[in-house]
Amino acid sequence: MANNILTKLAKVDEQLFLSVFNDASPNWLRRSAIGLSKTGDGGLYLMLFVGFWWFSEQLHFQQFALSLLVGFAIERPIYFLAKKRIARVRPCDCLVQGAYLVPSDKFSLPSGHSAGAFVVATILTMYFPAFMAVWFIWAAGVAASRVVVGVHYPADVIVGAVIGSSCAVLAVMVVEYI
Template sequence: MTNNSVLKKVAQMDEQLFLTLFNYNSPKWLKTAALGFSKSGDGALYLLLCAAVWWLSSNEQHQLLPATVLLGFVIERPIYFLAKNRFARIRPCDCLVTNAYIVPSDKFSLPSGHSAAAFLVATILSHFFPELGLLFFAWAAGVALSRVVLGVHFPADIIIGAAIGSSCGLCALMLVVPV
């Protein structure tokens, strides 16, 4: 099997999984939950959370959280923008289905910026608050999946976004947090 045929097969599987998850007949509660998760990944929550931890925590280690998240985004954003423009993958709502439940902020889908950001923040928060790690990653997965349910990303977009975000979060932790 050639590389081209493997990529074609993966793309077909990705499209089929998208069509399974994005469904015009989805229950109202699923669309509402997806909109809520997606909104929570828009960015304002990250700023609020970092400011709150910095302001309210007396733990010296927790004071490193805002700088770690900031550095994580300084690393992640250029990677995200370069990948987005390099891959230039058309969004499913522009090539596979007639419309999405939300209007995307740009025309390309790979990688998912919401997924990258959510997993970056979940990775860093899980380091500082390990007892809540499962909750942070469940939230990040909800943000990522919401982007498919809402019709603006293929499943591969969110998987690659999650990998980018998690990697950048780990990188930031290694650079900021003393061992």
């Protein structure tokens, strides 16, 4: 029964992927998705870190910075263990050809870009809530872009977002407890 449900969910996930990733996508969408995806590579995180260091109160920044470090220290091992354990083959390697980006590894679940973006967006929201919509629109854009460029299924980015957000909340709780 459970196996049957998982098989049906995988089929729905494949169909959703195929409805997003296709040759009919306009060039502006492909280029935008590639650019948005690259903002989740890590360079933007460093720029945010430096920017908030420059413009924030010292104590507030230290808690923010420590929360980011703890968030990634929790998220990265979970991400790597899940990726190796689940070992879901990327859609660009089994369902379609011609992803718009070359993935850094061969497995897709969970999406590391989505997890990282949601760690950052969630922690930014907890420290700078006035810009919550900006943080989460960006993180959702990074996640969606991974499907548009052909390297993840929708479920991969949803699971990544849940992992990232959960790790961020836990990190902020840990930092506040210290």
